[in-house]
Amino acid sequence: MAKEKETKVDAKSKKSGKDEKLFWVDSKGKRVDGRGINDLRAIKIQAGVLPNADGSCYLEWGQNKVLVAVNGPREVLPKHQANPYRAIVRYTYRMAAFSVTERKNPRPGRRETEISKVSGEALERAIFLERFPNTAIDIFVEVLDSNAGTRIACLTAAAVAVADAGIPMRDLVTGITVGRADSHQIVDLNKHEEDAEDAVDMAVAFLPNSKEVVLLQMDGEITQEEYSKLMQVAMDNVEKVYEIQKKALKESVENKKPEVVEGMEQYLSASPADHHSDDHNHDSSPKRGKVSMKEKDPFSFGETDYTEVEDENPDAEHEAFDAGKE
Numbered sequence: 001m002a003k004e005k006e007t008k009v010d011a012k013s014k015k016s017g018k019d020e021k022l023f024w025v026d027s028k029g030k031r032v033d034g035r036g037i038n039d040l041r042a043i044k045i046q047a048g049v050l051p052n053a054d055g056s057c058y059l060e061w062g063q064n065k066v067l068v069a070v071n072g073p074r075e076v077l078p079k080h081q082a083n084p085y086r087a088i089v090r091y092t093y094r095m096a097a098f099s100v101t102e103r104k105n106p107r108p109g110r111r112e113t114e115i116s117k118v119s120g121e122a123l124e125r126a127i128f129l130e131r132f133p134n135t136a137i138d139i140f141v142e143v144l145d146s147n148a149g150t151r152i153a154c155l156t157a158a159a160v161a162v163a164d165a166g167i168p169m170r171d172l173v174t175g176i177t178v179g180r181a182d183s184h185q186i187v188d189l190n191k192h193e194e195d196a197e198d199a200v201d202m203a204v205a206f207l208p209n210s211k212e213v214v215l216l217q218m219d220g221e222i223t224q225e226e227y228s229k230l231m232q233v234a235m236d237n238v239e240k241v242y243e244i245q246k247k248a249l250k251e252s253v254e255n256k257k258p259e260v261v262e263g264m265e266q267y268l269s270a271s272p273a274d275h276h277s278d279d280h281n282h283d284s285s286p287k288r289g290k291v292s293m294k295e296k297d298p299f300s301f302g303e304t305d306y307t308e309v310e311d312e313n314p315d316a317e318h319e320a321f322d323a324g325k326e
Ligand code: ADP
Pocket: 100, 101, 102, 104, 105, 111, 146, 147, 148, 149, 150, 151, 152, 191, 194
């Protein structure tokens, strides 16, 4: 069995000879991993990492490592799941068996089902679903390594992958965890901090421009006053994550091959869609075409131009694939 690394917390409690009292934040305001109370773990985001997917993203958030692939909007199978008024979002969160210290049962459990459901619903708030009736947007999320905060890491990465797929959105979705350990309000809890005796762990995701909350989950108990303070801490710090998402998208567009950008040019002359208009005003006729995101400025979500492109023969892709198999 793998021996767990000794943390500063373990070392401190051993030195003092008292196992019962652990120091989560020291007198200088430093946490067990050396961070201040408002410091996030290091975040690295790269978009467009999987050429076979319509959109993709790799994200590291401290020890957490997650990979997201997006396919769609595409035909819904099984067909009875299709909604004639809008696209459906199918978000699949999975933790790899090797992503935790002890081997995890690879069979999806209730936790994964729950996280998939709430995360998919959060993204639905950001995507212009009404533009793609009778289609599915499939989002596959794999946790490769974990140390608390994976649902937020995954949702943050998934929003980047959806944007990378060129799917029109009102805004990105950006998440953060805030909480309490040993009476201190802290940002971005790691696994040790989640295990504090009085721990509160609150996962929040926003549409970062409007600060609309699209996901809110909490472990532990807090007062109304503490909740308000934690929410403010979350709002203050989520900007840091949003900036990293935008940077990743910008780099992804800049790295696109010239022929891809050239291929997109035919779509760029169409009139821009109005992102602020009411969704119900959009044409709701069935569309199965792909969506191109104008590469010029995909980060200012209020102003970005998107164009929708219908396939001339939407079945061509399937026919070509089937022909190749015969
Ligand atoms: P989140 O990862 O969003 O914080 P939880 O609070 O449920 O979600 O989980 C906290 C951490 O516990 C995870 O990041 C992971 O490191 C660990 N964990 C979750 N599920 C398992 C499991 N089945 N086996 C071992 N460790 C797990």
